[in-house]
Amino acid sequence: MAHYARVNSENIVTHVTHIPNEMITDINGNEHEEWAYKHLYETMPDSLSDKWVQTSYNNNFRVCYAGIGYTYNKNLDAFIPPKPHNSWVLNEETCLWDSPVPMPNDGNPYRWNEETQSWDKLEFIN
Numbered sequence: 552m553a554h555y556a557r558v559n560s561e562n563i564v565t566h567v568t569h570i571p572n573e574m575i576t577d578i579n580g581n582e583h584e585e586w587a588y589k590h591l592y593e594t595m596p597d598s599l600s601d602k603w604v605q606t607s608y609n610n611n612f613r614v615c616y617a618g619i620g621y622t623y624n625k626n627l628d629a630f631i632p633p634k635p636h637n638s639w640v641l642n643e644e645t646c647l648w649d650s651p652v653p654m655p656n657d658g659n660p661y662r663w664n665e666e667t668q669s670w671d672k673l674e675f676i677n
Contacts, residue, residue, distance in 0.1 A: 556617035
């Protein structure tokens with residue numbers, strides 16, 4: 552299966568779909584991306600003002616599998632997940648969001664506290 556993300560004029564993913572390999576592969580096993588785009592625009596004519604960008608379900612390219620609300624960054628050629636908190640900063644090497652303070656690495660579960668700019672340890676009741 553080949554997967555494609557519909558990206559609007561703001562570079563936001565609005566839809567993700569798949570196309571069976573047999574629809575875009577010739578008899579020699581060569582994949583034709585232009586066949587995929589032709590199929591997408593023909594079956595979803597309302598997407599003509601948007602663009603389709605292939606995404607990898609296994610994260611083999613474009614960093615992350617595209618999801619609705621993700622941003623496609625053409626310069627980084629990556630799908631970037633929504634920013635989880637205002638204080639977090641995009642790491643352009645990983646194309647993921649970094650917290651201002653690293654999460655403790657002690658095996659315990661934590662949740663980011665935006666108000667205190669720190670990690671709160673989660674306590675569970677047995």
